[in-house]
Amino acid sequence: MFTDISLAQWVDETGVFVLRIYEWTGIAVSVGIHQRLDQLVKDTISDSNIPIVRRPTGGRGILHDGDITYSVICPHSALGGEGEGI
16 A cells, blocks of 8 residues: 555656556455444454555455455546645
């Protein structure tokens, strides 16, 4: 997710749009930036040795296991916003 955050900052500076396609290696759970994780879920996932990654975007948890994922990154201004995105 660090790559998406870095790309978002670069895109806001340059105005270039980016389509990033990548594959997950191994099992992991990605959760949205605003999703709350109660202790039970954390303990259950931790006991299973499944890493948790927080996305810089919204949405609920997604279980990944070798799947292909994409992110579309555009300048914050292209969405009608002012100032910085992330």
